[in-house]
Amino acid sequence: MTELVGTCPVRHGSHTSMEAGPKNWWPKALNLDILAQHDTKTNPLGADFSYREELKKLDVEALVADVKELLVTSQDWWPADWGHYGGLMIRMAWHSAGTYRIADGRGGGGTGTLRFEPLNSWPDNANLDKARRLLWPIKKKYGNKISWADLMILAGTLSYESMGLKTYGYSFGREDLWGPEKDTYWGSESEWLAPSDERYENVDEPETMENPLAAVQMGLIYVNPEGVNGKPDPLKTAAHVRETFARMAMNDEETVALTAGGHTVGRTHGNGRAENLSPVPAGANMSEAGLGWNNHVSRGVGKDTVTSGIEGAWTTNPTQWDNGYFELLFKYEWELRHSPAGAQQWEPINIAEEDKPFDVEGTARQNPIMTDADMAMIKDPVYREISERFYNDPEYFSEVFARAWFKLTHRDLGPRERYIGPMVPNEDLIWQDPVPAGRTDYDVAAISQRILDSGLSFTDMITTAWDSARTYRDSDKRGGANGARIRLEPQRSWHGNEPERLNRVLAVYEALSAETGVSVADLIVLGGNLGIEDAARKAGVEVSVPFHPGRGDATDEWTDADSFAPLEPVHDAFRNYLKKDYTVPAEELMLDRASLMNLTAVEMTCLVGGMRVLGTNFGGTSEGVFTDTVGALTNDFFVNLTDMLYVWEPSGFNLYNLRNRTNGQVRFTATRADLVFGSSSILRAYAEVYAQDDSKEKFVHDFVAAWTKVMNADRFDLVAA
Template sequence: MKKKVRKRWITDWWPNRLNLKVLRQNSPEVNPYGPDFDYAKEVQGLDVEAVKEDLKALMKTSQDWWPADFGHYGPLFIRLAWHSAGSYRIYDGRGGAREGSLRFPPRINWPDNIGLDKALRLLWPIKKKYGRKLSWADLIILAGTVALEDMGVKILGFALGREDIYEPDESPDWGPEEEMLTSHRGQGGKLERPYAATEMGLIYVNPEGPGGNPDPVGSAKEIRVAFYRMGMDDEETVALIAGGHAFGKCHGAGPGKYLGPDPSSSPIEEQGLGWKYGYRSGKGPDTYTSGFEVIWSPTPTKFGIQYLHLLFKHDWELEKSPDGKHQWVAKDAPEIVPDPYDPQKKHKPRMLTADLALKFDPAYSKIAKRFLENPEEFEKAFARAWYKLTHRDMGPKRYYLGPYVPQEEFIWQDPLPPRDFEPPEEAELEELKRRLLETGLGIARMVYTAWASASTYRHSDRRGGANGARIRFYPLNRWEVNHPEDLKEVLAAYEKIQQAFNQEQERKGSPRRVSFADLIVLGGCAAVEEAARQAGFEVKVPFKPGRVDAREDQIEVAFYREIEPFAEGFRNYFRDPSRIDEGCVFTTPEYFLVDRAQLLRLTVPEMVVLVGGLRALGATYRYQGYGVLTERPGVLTNDFFVNLLDMGVEWKPADDYRYLFKGYDRKTGEARWRATRVDLIFGHHDELRAVAEVYAADDAREKFVRDFVAAWSKVMHLDF
């Protein structure tokens, strides 16, 4: 018999090869509506009231192929919306609901999302009806929000404007584990960065307790860390758990061994549905999702305080679910909880270990008891926390569309004051550029400062960026990568120019003013133009004025303190490996370069040309010369690529971490250059080298300058 040989793909043969695929994902060519599709325009014509009525009718119409618990799909749609939004994490803004990525692997295949494939299919008739005017991303969140409203919650509001993606997010940041539901990311309240879930395949924490141990106090520690990683404080955490668990049930009707494969692994005849359960009917009363068989409240389709009331009223006894998982039953409690399918049956209240965390953690308990005693306060807190949960990845309020957007602007939306002035005209911008260049700050510092401000943008949640000039305030002005002491001098020089210009305009009775945010970006643009001129090319760097300056009270300090980068390859910054925080997922600096490029929406060529240009301009961390492979720093040349690909240079490691390298002349042995592995990756990686060769060619000098200017301008205007 012929031996079967497992086929290997390129990623199997070379698993450590730097993956650039994330820089090519979700290009306009992938969108079936075409590159000119404008969802923001389409959704403005949506009849939201009609959609809401359709959703309410759907929720109360149980389908034979997937029956509704308690005759109402509302709890299922709440779970769908929650799990769509709840994978968000603050460190990189990934996850969340804004792009409808729950429809694709890996998220649709996570064990914590068992059954949500059914929720999506239940919503398909509504998606089909409204087509291009209603994205899956918006529909998922709207379904959960309307469900809350239908079951008695006074919601805070809802915004449309989430545009769908059409391919999976293959960022490696979901986790390196080879198995789902392992507890290797941390114990005792610690959790590796950037993760917000304690185990691969979960949204938050193991409901059984840490690593399956039914320890409510230990569970509280994990919950606090996980929810904090998603930008939630203790009050928001308690409100969400107590509010969400007012509805529905967990499903664990029988042993988990009867559960079939996830949607992506299921047979083709299942047509994208997964988790087929081969126990009895496999649906309705025989459904399996989490393996727990828990109904929290006697009113599972009505919002209220019954969950909190039962939590504190009863003592809880450990038991096993039909799947053998740890769960808790109320001691000596009457059977007051309704059966989801048999009106003649009642059950005792049951809880998860993660529920008991709200009772046994002192801080959580205090908040939960206050909510119990003040139901109206609880409802308002839940509504606000739900709104934040389902909207925090949409970015500033200008992206919020539809008739139900609240008037209030929240700190997590990176608010900015309205512009009450006119920006400078073209001639005035040219004069400002002249003054900026005459400060004597130098090209490298002006470029570095502009990049430091603009490159904080991340498209994952549309936060950060140059607009607002948040770099002036704590904590961004104390980030190590931003050169705190040097930044003071640069900002002081810019402040003098800003004050002088604005005073001149005021004396003339002109409404024109220049913001600090505009001035920082303009300084970088002026420096790039001067560097190009010194290289022999006259270029005009595109610049759109009109940015405003954030106030200090508009900075979400805790958020920006937490997201301080420990790697930023564009500026050749990588925190000393000996000082990397315990609990960080350590990987190579070049990986973080690609990661940042993806958050900046850069293509592979844009990433390559930006690194080469920033190196030529000398805009590297501490201006120490690492990667500045040119005899003319500050001049916009293609020397970085020319000298990196020079076969007359031999590179050797210069530290124990293989982060720093020195380049030696092969003939004389003389040390010629210093670089990091972020620099050398452009000569080592086949695809990056192919692009680097284009820019290193003798006829590429002008192309390099113009491509750099285009990519630079893109980053400077990402949030504007």
């Protein structure tokens, strides 16, 4: 046999090409990757690592001192503007946290994913890779006792302190992921900074932006600083700013405070030629050492840096927390000009020399600048009124900003009970979804009997418990059964909660709560558990569903009803529910819901199969109820799903018949969310396990484990502090 001299032994592209792989070959195949984003095999710290335990070893005082020293220690390879890295670190923290959106709770700084693509290479995040490299010596020193997610937010907060702001507080507790968040949808555009029109039904109506998106263009955190689609128009920009910040759960006052406070310090960079920059980190050569946007043609650092393309500082003293932003904004008239890089920016007319900030090297004064969003703060009537209030009361502005910054950087950390460290403020805030502690000193067996004697059906008990708990979102740790907000508006009236049935069940639980002092939240979960135990018993399996008392009942006064509206389940495959017909297939919606609930593909499979035979479909429909013994926790769903006796045939939108091959009779009806467990090769593999004759008990025990996980998803008090 002749040897092929010089042939490379590696099959180029077979493992690394983005064009290769089943999803590209068969684009309609169901992609389950979003349910595997927390795969322990990707975590270099091991399954036994506990970040909360490591935090107990952290010398917080020493860490704070080291960060503050770093802020004023300029490095030759990336010199600090005016000798202070505060502006850069604030931008890094802001852009880490600022991707959060309330529609699905995804994004935000809670997992440190700014380190990974696509965020690492977003145009709006240019040169933030340098900020993290500057922090690396501190991360290296403190190791696993401080996560990147915590360190980035801490660096921004301490930057404000270093420049004179009295901050509201800070909490540790953000645990790093070790790759991109696979379930976060950033938009469908195929190019960076594509026109905004692509994500709006009508770009002139900001509320028509595609959900769950919050930024106006692919690759931006918020809005285009030069105006909508790069066309300056402060009033039009104001409308987009308002919608974008509302999708981050910020009101008008918080929006003005954050805009002004973010631009009180630091500067923008556009004093050079953008075409001289190397590619973004994801596209850069290996010799760039993982960094992007490097300039090997001209100096490219300090005053010659190019980031946004806009050039200049907003205030006279950009390393000091003061009221300079509003002082300049109201003192001068502003006109459109162009930066050296060609970007459109607003500059003052006839500004006094002493009001001009120095360039970053302190050698010459230059004009301050404003973006189109800044001009919106005085052109929009509502924003102007707020801006005038802040201008006339600097202390009030500082207080509102400090609280808004805290909200921005902590929104996706979850409720206050998850906060850690000596800088945690004592005050409860409504956006933290506070829930009072419930009783734990009662006789669970006696209360269980009271529930059993109440006249509620087991289906009512199971369904109500599920509806209460299914609102949990692991993305921002909101929702769940604790607090029993299902008995409050807006949840009590949600279509998917079947208000008429729900109110009947809640009346029983509320009366029992009044008699016993046990929270409605505990009664709801306990009732669901009793229903599961009965269903398992009917299937011939004795099982005890774990129950942990201590849930409390939230109040209307401490429930931000508006921010709870996005938690409404407009689809729930576990109860075979769609609020309306959607263009996205039911099985894709199911994956999104399961991902938000932090379920694995196996847990999702087990729960759907169990909920079907329990008879918990929305409205009592029969789709997917592949059993003759409804109410018994059998594996019948999987047995009949995998039985070749039945032919599947479409019968309407999202509907199918299972017809007997022998006699031609329709035996069962189903939805796509049912049949995908038999058509998807991966999900069918799981379904076949549960369909086996030797899996009847395994199915019950697996269902109980998954059910308990859902019921306790928001019981952060059960996690070791």
